[in-house]
Amino acid sequence: RLLAVERRTEGAASGLRGFFRSVAREYPDLTATLVEVAAGAGPEEVAAAVVTELAATDREPVVLTGGGTRRALRLTPTDLGALAATGAGPAGDGVAEAEAAGLDRDAVVLLVGGARGITARFARTIASVSRCRIELMGRTPVPAGAEDPVTAGAADRDALRAAFLRSGMTSPAEVERRVSAVLAAREVRDTVEGLRALGSQVRYHCVDVLDTEAVHATVKDIHAEHGRLDGVVYAAGVIEDKLIAEKPVESFRRVFTTKVGGARAVLDAVGALPTGPRFAVLFGSIAGALGNRGQSDYAAANDALEELGRRWSTPERRGLTVHWGPWAAAETNGGMVTPELMRSYAARGIKLIDPEEGPLSLLRELAWGAPEVHATVYTASGW
Structure with missing residues (x-):
């Protein structure tokens, strides 16, 4: 298993999300996950996020944590609203x-x-x-x-x-x-x-x-x-x-x-x-x-x-x-x-x-x- 932790720093442009998504596609037998924590997260919060992720049973290449929650990123179909349709x-x-x-x-x-x-x-x-x-x-x-x-x-x-x-x-x-x-x-x-x-x-x-x-x-x-x-x-x-x-x-x-x-x-x-x-x-x-x-x-x-x-x-x-x-x-x-x-x-x-x-x-x-x-x-x- 490959696990990395990144702090969500304002203005950062690391590209790690895209990289880990590609790792997951190239190595289907490897569980590769990027865990993003808040910029101000302390050691205990980071450790808790890592433990939670190690215990997870799903295979998500990128997860966001904070405030005791864990969420994955999903594409959502969205229309352009009423103005575009009328x-x-x-x-x-x-x-x-x-x-x-x-x-x-x-x-x-x-x-x-x-x-x-x-x-x-x-x-x-x-x-x-x-x-x-x-x-x-x-x-x-x-x-x-x-x-x-x-x-x-x-x-x-x-x-x-x-x-x-x-x-x-x-x-x-x-x-x-x-x-x-x-x-x-x-x-x-x-x-x-x-x-x-x-x-x-x-x-x-x-x-x-x-x-x-x-x-x-x-x-x-x-x-x-x-x-x-x-x-x-x-x-x-x-x-x-x-x-x-x-x-x-x-x-x-x-x-x-x-x-x-x-x-x-x-x-x-x-x-x-x-x-x-x-x-x-x-x-x-x-x-x-x-x-x-x-x-x-x-x-x-x-x-x-x-x-x-x-x-x-x-x-x-x-x-x-x-x-x-x-x-x-x-x-x-x-x-x-x-x-x-x-x-x-x-x-x-x-x-x-x-x-x-x-x-x-x-x-x-x-x-x-x-x-x-x-x-x-x-x-x-x-x-």
């Missing part, structure tokens, strides 16, 4: 939701990691329903001017490989790196062009979220350009899935720090503005809420986002972590999961989020969700 509710196209969330042509939204993947899908949705001004931040370098003639005519990964090989490149690793870089730059360009075609003003900033000074400078530049910043969507992160027994410390640290350290830098930067955003959405993963085999680092990182968002929140602004289930790939953007995870989900009967419905569900949450709710799970099926 006269002011969704019309299905997202226009009413965008208006209720304060997104109009003058609004400014910063999307971090938002020029590719599912965040680009959300950017397209808010552009189509509000024409708001969009600022994109990502680490993909996008060369100025037209694409190199060596690769411009190569439409896919195989054609790009052949083009680089014809140019004299011999290292397979270097070829793959260059191919991925070209495809990523194309996706960023396509996103920017698509958003402009939908009527939004768009700028792209090439910034590493772990470069705190660059993040702060970019956020200040955005605010200086527009005189406002209405919302933030943070979706930066990396995935390096491996079972715990095979996971190098450096890999765990890289996955956790990219997600959590980057989010902290962005929230600190927008929090320092004279007039900051009304909402900050942090893209988490259902792995953080329920754990997942091979994703202990990713689960821990996405769990830690919850506390960052909760700590950032005030009565005037809402920090919301959305733990997404897996997304299906779209015509223009990929999903959130690797091919291996896709096969695993299919074998377990887990459905994928529709790429059109996902962004609309987030808009509905921003429009009609309770402001005191700081973490939610969206998925297409049970887990």
Whole structure:
């Protein structure tokens, strides 16, 4: 049996809940439990909590104790309330939701990691329903001017490989790196062009979220350009899935720090503005809420986002972590999961989020969700 005790310290973002949930999934024969006690709990209260947990017959990866009680955390299905279901509710196209969330042509939204993947899908949705001004931040370098003639005519990964090989490149690793870089730059360009075609003003900033000074400078530049910043969507992160027994410390640290350290830098930067955003959405993963085999680092990182968002929140602004289930790939953007995870989900009967419905569900949450709710799970099926 594996038992750990953590004090519930205000503002802590350890990610231990997500980690222990993944431990429980990777080691089904091991009872792994994180026992959370109040920050001011004395030795006797901690000892009593440990004894109680050792005597428990259920298998809970996370339990909260205090005042002589023990409780587990459970996901609870919750609707968006009467406002969303009646006269002011969704019309299905997202226009009413965008208006209720304060997104109009003058609004400014910063999307971090938002020029590719599912965040680009959300950017397209808010552009189509509000024409708001969009600022994109990502680490993909996008060369100025037209694409190199060596690769411009190569439409896919195989054609790009052949083009680089014809140019004299011999290292397979270097070829793959260059191919991925070209495809990523194309996706960023396509996103920017698509958003402009939908009527939004768009700028792209090439910034590493772990470069705190660059993040702060970019956020200040955005605010200086527009005189406002209405919302933030943070979706930066990396995935390096491996079972715990095979996971190098450096890999765990890289996955956790990219997600959590980057989010902290962005929230600190927008929090320092004279007039900051009304909402900050942090893209988490259902792995953080329920754990997942091979994703202990990713689960821990996405769990830690919850506390960052909760700590950032005030009565005037809402920090919301959305733990997404897996997304299906779209015509223009990929999903959130690797091919291996896709096969695993299919074998377990887990459905994928529709790429059109996902962004609309987030808009509905921003429009009609309770402001005191700081973490939610969206998925297409049970887990």
